[in-house]
Amino acid sequence: MTQSDAAAVRGEGLTHSYRTAGRSLTALHEVTISAARGRITALVGPSGSGKSTLLRMLACLERPDEGRVEVGGTDVTALSARARRAIRRRRIGYVFQNPVDNLLDYLTVREHLELAARMRGIAPVGADLLDRLGLDHRAGHRPRQLSGGEQQRTALAFAAVGDPAAVLADEPTAQLDRASAHLVAEALRALAEAGQTVVVATHDPLLMAAADDTAELVDGRIR
Incomplete structure:
Protein backbone atom coordinates (compact mmCIF):
# COMPACT_ATOMS: atom_id res chain seq x y z
CA MET A 1 0.00 0.00 0.00
CA THR A 2 1.26 3.48 -0.71
CA GLN A 3 1.73 5.97 2.11
CA SER A 4 0.25 9.44 1.87
CA ASP A 5 0.49 12.70 3.76
CA ALA A 6 -3.29 12.90 3.25
CA ALA A 7 -3.87 9.64 5.13
CA ALA A 8 -6.99 9.76 7.29
CA VAL A 9 -5.60 7.12 9.62
CA ARG A 10 -2.03 5.86 9.79
CA GLY A 11 0.05 3.44 11.82
CA GLU A 12 3.82 3.65 11.83
CA GLY A 13 6.17 0.97 13.16
CA LEU A 14 3.43 -0.76 15.13
CA THR A 15 4.60 -3.63 17.31
CA HIS A 16 2.41 -5.37 19.86
CA SER A 17 2.61 -8.53 21.97
CA TYR A 18 0.19 -10.45 24.18
CA ARG A 19 0.95 -12.56 27.23
CA THR A 20 -0.63 -16.00 27.04
CA ALA A 21 0.06 -19.27 28.86
CA GLY A 22 3.11 -17.77 30.50
CA ARG A 23 4.76 -16.61 27.30
CA SER A 24 4.71 -13.63 24.98
CA LEU A 25 3.17 -13.76 21.50
CA THR A 26 4.03 -10.94 19.12
CA ALA A 27 0.91 -10.08 17.11
CA LEU A 28 2.40 -7.21 15.08
CA HIS A 29 6.00 -6.61 13.96
CA GLU A 30 6.85 -3.01 12.97
CA VAL A 31 3.80 -2.57 10.77
CA THR A 32 3.40 0.69 8.85
CA ILE A 33 0.14 1.33 7.04
CA SER A 34 -1.89 4.29 5.74
CA ALA A 35 -5.54 4.55 4.72
CA ALA A 36 -6.54 7.42 2.46
CA ARG A 37 -9.79 9.33 2.45
CA GLY A 38 -12.50 8.07 0.12
CA ARG A 39 -10.98 4.62 -0.28
CA ILE A 40 -11.58 1.13 1.10
CA THR A 41 -8.50 -0.55 2.54
CA ALA A 42 -8.77 -4.30 3.10
CA LEU A 43 -6.61 -6.01 5.72
CA VAL A 44 -6.27 -9.61 4.57
CA GLY A 45 -4.34 -12.67 5.66
CA PRO A 46 -4.79 -16.00 7.45
CA SER A 47 -6.37 -16.30 10.89
CA GLY A 48 -3.89 -15.21 13.55
CA SER A 49 -1.95 -12.98 11.15
CA GLY A 50 -2.66 -9.81 13.15
CA LYS A 51 -5.53 -8.26 11.19
CA SER A 52 -7.85 -7.68 14.14
CA THR A 53 -5.00 -6.47 16.35
CA LEU A 54 -3.97 -3.93 13.73
CA LEU A 55 -7.56 -2.78 13.29
CA ARG A 56 -7.91 -2.28 17.06
CA MET A 57 -4.68 -0.25 17.11
CA LEU A 58 -5.96 2.04 14.36
CA ALA A 59 -9.29 2.36 16.20
CA CYS A 60 -7.56 3.44 19.45
CA LEU A 61 -9.02 0.42 21.23
CA GLU A 62 -5.54 -0.82 22.12
CA ARG A 63 -2.21 0.95 22.50
CA PRO A 64 0.83 -0.46 20.68
CA ASP A 65 3.95 -1.49 22.58
CA GLU A 66 5.98 0.45 20.03
CA GLY A 67 5.12 2.77 17.16
CA ARG A 68 2.49 5.46 16.70
CA VAL A 69 -1.04 5.89 15.38
CA GLU A 70 -2.33 9.06 13.76
CA VAL A 71 -6.05 9.77 13.39
CA GLY A 72 -6.92 12.73 11.21
CA GLY A 73 -3.35 14.00 11.55
CA THR A 74 -3.32 13.74 15.37
CA ASP A 75 -0.79 11.45 17.05
CA VAL A 76 -3.02 9.60 19.50
CA THR A 77 -0.44 7.16 20.85
CA ALA A 78 0.84 9.34 23.66
CA LEU A 79 -2.54 10.75 24.67
CA SER A 80 -4.14 9.96 28.02
CA ALA A 81 -6.80 7.26 28.20
CA ARG A 82 -9.47 9.96 28.51
CA ALA A 83 -8.23 11.85 25.46
CA ARG A 84 -8.05 8.64 23.45
CA ARG A 85 -11.66 7.84 24.37
CA ALA A 86 -12.69 11.28 23.13
CA ILE A 87 -10.89 10.72 19.82
CA ARG A 88 -12.47 7.30 19.50
CA ARG A 89 -15.97 8.63 20.21
CA ARG A 90 -15.78 11.59 17.85
CA ARG A 91 -13.34 10.57 15.13
CA ILE A 92 -13.59 6.77 14.78
CA GLY A 93 -16.47 4.51 13.75
CA TYR A 94 -16.04 0.83 14.61
CA VAL A 95 -18.12 -2.16 13.51
CA PHE A 96 -17.78 -5.53 15.22
CA GLN A 97 -18.11 -8.90 13.49
CA ASN A 98 -21.28 -9.98 15.30
CA PRO A 99 -24.25 -7.81 14.25
CA VAL A 100 -25.88 -7.93 17.71
CA ASP A 101 -22.75 -6.44 19.31
CA ASN A 102 -23.12 -3.20 17.35
CA THR A 108 -34.75 2.16 16.17
CA VAL A 109 -32.45 2.59 13.19
CA ARG A 110 -33.17 6.33 13.13
CA GLU A 111 -32.60 6.63 16.88
CA HIS A 112 -29.19 4.98 16.52
CA LEU A 113 -28.18 7.72 14.12
CA GLU A 114 -29.54 10.40 16.44
CA LEU A 115 -27.49 8.90 19.28
CA ALA A 116 -24.35 8.90 17.12
CA ALA A 117 -24.92 12.58 16.29
CA ARG A 118 -25.23 13.46 20.01
CA MET A 119 -22.06 11.50 20.81
CA ARG A 120 -20.17 13.45 18.16
CA GLY A 121 -21.64 16.80 19.11
CA ILE A 122 -23.36 17.52 15.82
CA ALA A 123 -26.89 18.25 14.69
CA PRO A 124 -29.14 15.23 13.98
CA VAL A 125 -28.46 13.70 10.57
CA GLY A 126 -29.37 10.50 8.84
CA ALA A 127 -31.92 10.62 6.00
CA ASP A 128 -29.34 10.80 3.21
CA LEU A 129 -27.11 8.25 4.93
CA LEU A 130 -29.96 5.77 5.37
CA ASP A 131 -30.96 6.19 1.74
CA ARG A 132 -27.36 5.67 0.61
CA LEU A 133 -27.16 2.39 2.55
CA GLY A 134 -30.61 1.17 1.50
CA LEU A 135 -32.16 1.53 4.96
CA ASP A 136 -34.58 4.42 4.54
CA HIS A 137 -37.57 2.03 4.63
CA ARG A 138 -36.30 0.49 7.90
CA ALA A 139 -35.72 3.73 9.83
CA GLY A 140 -38.48 3.01 12.38
CA HIS A 141 -37.46 -0.60 13.07
CA ARG A 142 -35.49 -1.98 16.03
CA PRO A 143 -32.59 -4.46 15.64
CA ARG A 144 -34.69 -7.56 16.34
CA GLN A 145 -36.90 -6.60 13.36
CA LEU A 146 -33.90 -6.45 11.01
CA SER A 147 -31.98 -9.14 9.16
CA GLY A 148 -28.30 -9.66 9.99
CA GLY A 149 -27.31 -7.73 6.88
CA GLU A 150 -29.62 -4.85 7.77
CA GLN A 151 -28.16 -4.79 11.28
CA GLN A 152 -24.64 -4.54 9.88
CA ARG A 153 -25.64 -1.76 7.47
CA THR A 154 -27.24 0.06 10.39
CA ALA A 155 -23.98 -0.36 12.31
CA LEU A 156 -22.09 1.12 9.36
CA ALA A 157 -24.49 4.06 9.26
CA PHE A 158 -24.04 4.58 13.02
CA ALA A 159 -20.25 4.45 12.56
CA ALA A 160 -20.28 6.92 9.65
CA VAL A 161 -22.41 9.68 11.22
CA GLY A 162 -20.57 12.99 11.39
CA ASP A 163 -17.91 12.06 8.83
CA PRO A 164 -15.35 10.53 11.23
CA ALA A 165 -11.70 10.19 10.22
CA ALA A 166 -12.30 6.52 9.47
CA VAL A 167 -14.84 3.72 9.66
CA LEU A 168 -13.21 0.44 10.67
CA ALA A 169 -14.94 -2.93 10.43
CA ASP A 170 -13.74 -6.31 11.70
CA GLU A 171 -15.00 -9.17 9.49
CA PRO A 172 -18.40 -7.46 9.00
CA THR A 173 -19.72 -10.17 6.66
CA ALA A 174 -18.43 -13.24 8.52
CA GLN A 175 -21.84 -14.14 9.97
CA LEU A 176 -23.96 -13.20 6.96
CA ASP A 177 -25.33 -15.12 4.00
CA ARG A 178 -24.04 -14.22 0.54
CA ALA A 179 -26.93 -11.96 -0.38
CA SER A 180 -26.57 -9.96 2.84
CA ALA A 181 -22.78 -9.86 2.48
CA HIS A 182 -23.17 -8.43 -1.02
CA LEU A 183 -25.36 -5.61 0.33
CA VAL A 184 -22.82 -4.85 3.07
CA ALA A 185 -20.07 -4.69 0.43
CA GLU A 186 -22.22 -2.26 -1.56
CA ALA A 187 -22.77 -0.20 1.59
CA LEU A 188 -19.02 0.05 2.20
CA ARG A 189 -18.53 1.08 -1.41
CA ALA A 190 -21.23 3.75 -1.03
CA LEU A 191 -19.50 5.18 2.05
CA ALA A 192 -16.17 5.37 0.24
CA GLU A 193 -17.71 7.00 -2.82
CA ALA A 194 -19.19 9.64 -0.51
CA GLY A 195 -15.65 10.43 0.71
CA GLN A 196 -15.47 8.24 3.83
CA THR A 197 -12.28 6.37 4.73
CA VAL A 198 -13.00 2.67 5.28
CA VAL A 199 -10.66 0.02 6.69
CA VAL A 200 -11.94 -3.55 6.86
CA ALA A 201 -10.33 -6.74 8.16
CA THR A 202 -11.70 -9.61 6.10
CA HIS A 203 -11.41 -13.06 4.57
CA ASP A 204 -14.36 -12.38 2.28
CA PRO A 205 -13.65 -12.25 -1.48
CA LEU A 206 -16.63 -9.89 -1.89
CA LEU A 207 -15.00 -7.28 0.36
CA MET A 208 -11.56 -7.85 -1.16
CA ALA A 209 -13.05 -7.17 -4.59
CA ALA A 210 -14.73 -3.99 -3.30
CA ALA A 211 -11.47 -2.64 -1.83
CA ASP A 212 -9.29 0.02 -3.48
CA ASP A 213 -6.18 -0.98 -1.53
CA THR A 214 -5.10 -4.23 0.09
CA ALA A 215 -2.59 -4.91 2.87
CA GLU A 216 -1.72 -8.55 3.42
CA LEU A 217 -0.52 -9.58 6.86
CA VAL A 218 1.42 -12.77 7.46
CA ASP A 219 2.69 -13.58 10.96
CA GLY A 220 2.16 -10.00 12.06
CA ARG A 221 4.07 -8.41 9.18
CA ILE A 222 2.92 -6.59 6.05
CA ARG A 223 3.85 -8.71 3.05
Whole structure:
Protein backbone atom coordinates (compact mmCIF):
# COMPACT_ATOMS: atom_id res chain seq x y z
CA MET A 1 0.00 0.00 0.00
CA THR A 2 1.26 3.48 -0.71
CA GLN A 3 1.73 5.97 2.11
CA SER A 4 0.25 9.44 1.87
CA ASP A 5 0.49 12.70 3.76
CA ALA A 6 -3.29 12.90 3.25
CA ALA A 7 -3.87 9.64 5.13
CA ALA A 8 -6.99 9.76 7.29
CA VAL A 9 -5.60 7.12 9.62
CA ARG A 10 -2.03 5.86 9.79
CA GLY A 11 0.05 3.44 11.82
CA GLU A 12 3.82 3.65 11.83
CA GLY A 13 6.17 0.97 13.16
CA LEU A 14 3.43 -0.76 15.13
CA THR A 15 4.60 -3.63 17.31
CA HIS A 16 2.41 -5.37 19.86
CA SER A 17 2.61 -8.53 21.97
CA TYR A 18 0.19 -10.45 24.18
CA ARG A 19 0.95 -12.56 27.23
CA THR A 20 -0.63 -16.00 27.04
CA ALA A 21 0.06 -19.27 28.86
CA GLY A 22 3.11 -17.77 30.50
CA ARG A 23 4.76 -16.61 27.30
CA SER A 24 4.71 -13.63 24.98
CA LEU A 25 3.17 -13.76 21.50
CA THR A 26 4.03 -10.94 19.12
CA ALA A 27 0.91 -10.08 17.11
CA LEU A 28 2.40 -7.21 15.08
CA HIS A 29 6.00 -6.61 13.96
CA GLU A 30 6.85 -3.01 12.97
CA VAL A 31 3.80 -2.57 10.77
CA THR A 32 3.40 0.69 8.85
CA ILE A 33 0.14 1.33 7.04
CA SER A 34 -1.89 4.29 5.74
CA ALA A 35 -5.54 4.55 4.72
CA ALA A 36 -6.54 7.42 2.46
CA ARG A 37 -9.79 9.33 2.45
CA GLY A 38 -12.50 8.07 0.12
CA ARG A 39 -10.98 4.62 -0.28
CA ILE A 40 -11.58 1.13 1.10
CA THR A 41 -8.50 -0.55 2.54
CA ALA A 42 -8.77 -4.30 3.10
CA LEU A 43 -6.61 -6.01 5.72
CA VAL A 44 -6.27 -9.61 4.57
CA GLY A 45 -4.34 -12.67 5.66
CA PRO A 46 -4.79 -16.00 7.45
CA SER A 47 -6.37 -16.30 10.89
CA GLY A 48 -3.89 -15.21 13.55
CA SER A 49 -1.95 -12.98 11.15
CA GLY A 50 -2.66 -9.81 13.15
CA LYS A 51 -5.53 -8.26 11.19
CA SER A 52 -7.85 -7.68 14.14
CA THR A 53 -5.00 -6.47 16.35
CA LEU A 54 -3.97 -3.93 13.73
CA LEU A 55 -7.56 -2.78 13.29
CA ARG A 56 -7.91 -2.28 17.06
CA MET A 57 -4.68 -0.25 17.11
CA LEU A 58 -5.96 2.04 14.36
CA ALA A 59 -9.29 2.36 16.20
CA CYS A 60 -7.56 3.44 19.45
CA LEU A 61 -9.02 0.42 21.23
CA GLU A 62 -5.54 -0.82 22.12
CA ARG A 63 -2.21 0.95 22.50
CA PRO A 64 0.83 -0.46 20.68
CA ASP A 65 3.95 -1.49 22.58
CA GLU A 66 5.98 0.45 20.03
CA GLY A 67 5.12 2.77 17.16
CA ARG A 68 2.49 5.46 16.70
CA VAL A 69 -1.04 5.89 15.38
CA GLU A 70 -2.33 9.06 13.76
CA VAL A 71 -6.05 9.77 13.39
CA GLY A 72 -6.92 12.73 11.21
CA GLY A 73 -3.35 14.00 11.55
CA THR A 74 -3.32 13.74 15.37
CA ASP A 75 -0.79 11.45 17.05
CA VAL A 76 -3.02 9.60 19.50
CA THR A 77 -0.44 7.16 20.85
CA ALA A 78 0.84 9.34 23.66
CA LEU A 79 -2.54 10.75 24.67
CA SER A 80 -4.14 9.96 28.02
CA ALA A 81 -6.80 7.26 28.20
CA ARG A 82 -9.47 9.96 28.51
CA ALA A 83 -8.23 11.85 25.46
CA ARG A 84 -8.05 8.64 23.45
CA ARG A 85 -11.66 7.84 24.37
CA ALA A 86 -12.69 11.28 23.13
CA ILE A 87 -10.89 10.72 19.82
CA ARG A 88 -12.47 7.30 19.50
CA ARG A 89 -15.97 8.63 20.21
CA ARG A 90 -15.78 11.59 17.85
CA ARG A 91 -13.34 10.57 15.13
CA ILE A 92 -13.59 6.77 14.78
CA GLY A 93 -16.47 4.51 13.75
CA TYR A 94 -16.04 0.83 14.61
CA VAL A 95 -18.12 -2.16 13.51
CA PHE A 96 -17.78 -5.53 15.22
CA GLN A 97 -18.11 -8.90 13.49
CA ASN A 98 -21.28 -9.98 15.30
CA PRO A 99 -24.25 -7.81 14.25
CA VAL A 100 -25.88 -7.93 17.71
CA ASP A 101 -22.75 -6.44 19.31
CA ASN A 102 -23.12 -3.20 17.35
CA LEU A 103 -26.64 -2.05 18.23
CA LEU A 104 -28.92 -1.31 21.19
CA ASP A 105 -32.07 -3.43 21.30
CA TYR A 106 -34.35 -0.59 22.39
CA LEU A 107 -33.40 1.97 19.70
CA THR A 108 -34.75 2.16 16.17
CA VAL A 109 -32.45 2.59 13.19
CA ARG A 110 -33.17 6.33 13.13
CA GLU A 111 -32.60 6.63 16.88
CA HIS A 112 -29.19 4.98 16.52
CA LEU A 113 -28.18 7.72 14.12
CA GLU A 114 -29.54 10.40 16.44
CA LEU A 115 -27.49 8.90 19.28
CA ALA A 116 -24.35 8.90 17.12
CA ALA A 117 -24.92 12.58 16.29
CA ARG A 118 -25.23 13.46 20.01
CA MET A 119 -22.06 11.50 20.81
CA ARG A 120 -20.17 13.45 18.16
CA GLY A 121 -21.64 16.80 19.11
CA ILE A 122 -23.36 17.52 15.82
CA ALA A 123 -26.89 18.25 14.69
CA PRO A 124 -29.14 15.23 13.98
CA VAL A 125 -28.46 13.70 10.57
CA GLY A 126 -29.37 10.50 8.84
CA ALA A 127 -31.92 10.62 6.00
CA ASP A 128 -29.34 10.80 3.21
CA LEU A 129 -27.11 8.25 4.93
CA LEU A 130 -29.96 5.77 5.37
CA ASP A 131 -30.96 6.19 1.74
CA ARG A 132 -27.36 5.67 0.61
CA LEU A 133 -27.16 2.39 2.55
CA GLY A 134 -30.61 1.17 1.50
CA LEU A 135 -32.16 1.53 4.96
CA ASP A 136 -34.58 4.42 4.54
CA HIS A 137 -37.57 2.03 4.63
CA ARG A 138 -36.30 0.49 7.90
CA ALA A 139 -35.72 3.73 9.83
CA GLY A 140 -38.48 3.01 12.38
CA HIS A 141 -37.46 -0.60 13.07
CA ARG A 142 -35.49 -1.98 16.03
CA PRO A 143 -32.59 -4.46 15.64
CA ARG A 144 -34.69 -7.56 16.34
CA GLN A 145 -36.90 -6.60 13.36
CA LEU A 146 -33.90 -6.45 11.01
CA SER A 147 -31.98 -9.14 9.16
CA GLY A 148 -28.30 -9.66 9.99
CA GLY A 149 -27.31 -7.73 6.88
CA GLU A 150 -29.62 -4.85 7.77
CA GLN A 151 -28.16 -4.79 11.28
CA GLN A 152 -24.64 -4.54 9.88
CA ARG A 153 -25.64 -1.76 7.47
CA THR A 154 -27.24 0.06 10.39
CA ALA A 155 -23.98 -0.36 12.31
CA LEU A 156 -22.09 1.12 9.36
CA ALA A 157 -24.49 4.06 9.26
CA PHE A 158 -24.04 4.58 13.02
CA ALA A 159 -20.25 4.45 12.56
CA ALA A 160 -20.28 6.92 9.65
CA VAL A 161 -22.41 9.68 11.22
CA GLY A 162 -20.57 12.99 11.39
CA ASP A 163 -17.91 12.06 8.83
CA PRO A 164 -15.35 10.53 11.23
CA ALA A 165 -11.70 10.19 10.22
CA ALA A 166 -12.30 6.52 9.47
CA VAL A 167 -14.84 3.72 9.66
CA LEU A 168 -13.21 0.44 10.67
CA ALA A 169 -14.94 -2.93 10.43
CA ASP A 170 -13.74 -6.31 11.70
CA GLU A 171 -15.00 -9.17 9.49
CA PRO A 172 -18.40 -7.46 9.00
CA THR A 173 -19.72 -10.17 6.66
CA ALA A 174 -18.43 -13.24 8.52
CA GLN A 175 -21.84 -14.14 9.97
CA LEU A 176 -23.96 -13.20 6.96
CA ASP A 177 -25.33 -15.12 4.00
CA ARG A 178 -24.04 -14.22 0.54
CA ALA A 179 -26.93 -11.96 -0.38
CA SER A 180 -26.57 -9.96 2.84
CA ALA A 181 -22.78 -9.86 2.48
CA HIS A 182 -23.17 -8.43 -1.02
CA LEU A 183 -25.36 -5.61 0.33
CA VAL A 184 -22.82 -4.85 3.07
CA ALA A 185 -20.07 -4.69 0.43
CA GLU A 186 -22.22 -2.26 -1.56
CA ALA A 187 -22.77 -0.20 1.59
CA LEU A 188 -19.02 0.05 2.20
CA ARG A 189 -18.53 1.08 -1.41
CA ALA A 190 -21.23 3.75 -1.03
CA LEU A 191 -19.50 5.18 2.05
CA ALA A 192 -16.17 5.37 0.24
CA GLU A 193 -17.71 7.00 -2.82
CA ALA A 194 -19.19 9.64 -0.51
CA GLY A 195 -15.65 10.43 0.71
CA GLN A 196 -15.47 8.24 3.83
CA THR A 197 -12.28 6.37 4.73
CA VAL A 198 -13.00 2.67 5.28
CA VAL A 199 -10.66 0.02 6.69
CA VAL A 200 -11.94 -3.55 6.86
CA ALA A 201 -10.33 -6.74 8.16
CA THR A 202 -11.70 -9.61 6.10
CA HIS A 203 -11.41 -13.06 4.57
CA ASP A 204 -14.36 -12.38 2.28
CA PRO A 205 -13.65 -12.25 -1.48
CA LEU A 206 -16.63 -9.89 -1.89
CA LEU A 207 -15.00 -7.28 0.36
CA MET A 208 -11.56 -7.85 -1.16
CA ALA A 209 -13.05 -7.17 -4.59
CA ALA A 210 -14.73 -3.99 -3.30
CA ALA A 211 -11.47 -2.64 -1.83
CA ASP A 212 -9.29 0.02 -3.48
CA ASP A 213 -6.18 -0.98 -1.53
CA THR A 214 -5.10 -4.23 0.09
CA ALA A 215 -2.59 -4.91 2.87
CA GLU A 216 -1.72 -8.55 3.42
CA LEU A 217 -0.52 -9.58 6.86
CA VAL A 218 1.42 -12.77 7.46
CA ASP A 219 2.69 -13.58 10.96
CA GLY A 220 2.16 -10.00 12.06
CA ARG A 221 4.07 -8.41 9.18
CA ILE A 222 2.92 -6.59 6.05
CA ARG A 223 3.85 -8.71 3.05
